[in-house]
Amino acid sequence: MKTLHHLKPNQMMRRIGTSIGAVILIAGCASTPAPTEQMATSRAAISNASSAGGKEYAPLQLQAAKDKMDAAGQAMKAENYVLARRLAEEAQADADLAVAMSRSDKAAKAAEAVQKDSHALRQEIDRNAQ
Secondary structure: OOOHHHOOHHHHHHHHHHHHHHHHHHHHHOOOOOOHHHHHHHHHHHHHHHHOOHHHHOHHHHHHHHHHHHHHHHHHHOOOHHHHHHHHHHHHHHHHHHHHHHHHHHHHHHHHHHHHHHHHHHHHHHHHHO
16 A cells, blocks of 8 residues: 655645545535425415415514515525525424414414303303293
């Protein structure tokens, strides 16, 4: 096996340069891919939040999700895929929060309506019993 001690300075520099070039090439090939799947998932989550009543029950969270998706789209155009993925994930989380808040508020309103109906029914029963 040859050692570097037997190489001439020119040969040694050429090998070092080739090694550095190979490392740069490998690093370039291993760059972050475009988060197209995450972008689509986040868009679907925002659509789901709108359909679940996010505009009425969680407007701030829904708007935050939309704003982050817009920013993610800009990051995609700039080919900043790491930032685009992070913003899309945050947008999905905001949209999921909007859905949860909408469902919670709807359930609370439904429970309140049931309580009112139950109270009215009890009053009616009490009147009939007298």
